[in-house]
Amino acid sequence: MQSAADPLSRVFHALADPTRRAMIERLSRGPLRVGDLAEPFAVSRPAISQHLRVLEEAGLITRTPQAQWRLCTLTPEPLEAATDWVEEHRRIWSGRFDALEDVLRTAQATQDGDPS
Incomplete structure (x- = not known):
């Protein structure tokens, strides 16, 4: 699997998988x-490692050594960038739908007033 070039694409790629979203959900409560982190998931250790690698490459988590373990911590900034992108496009599309609604309303009013 080839990694996306830009940070936002890596975040959306990471979020596309339900296991990774569940991992992020768990990490939102603390490191x-x-x-x-892997305990509730019915996947192999190599699969867990791959999921963590994708999350780390997207900048969504950090893994740091702690004694003989590795501690995973959520990094929220990439999620904020994705949220900003979604909200910006939601505003654009809402504006377009509002404009379309105005056009349709005007067309309907014209049609209702047209005797033909």
């Missing part, structure tokens, strides 16, 4: 050791 966890890799083993504790």
Whole structure:
């Protein structure tokens, strides 16, 4: 699997997988050791490592050594950038839909007033 070039694409790629979203959800409550983070998921250790690698490459988590374990911590800034992108495009599309609604309303009013 090839990694996306830009940071926002890496974030959306990471968020596309339900296991990774669940990992982010768990980490939103606080840092966890890799083993504790992996515990509820019915996937292999190599699969967990791959998920963590994708999250780390997207900048969504950091893994730091803590004694003999690795501690995973959520990094919220990339999520904020993704939220900003979504909100910006939501505003654009809302504006377009509002304009379309105005056109349709005007067309309907014209049609209702047209005797033909």
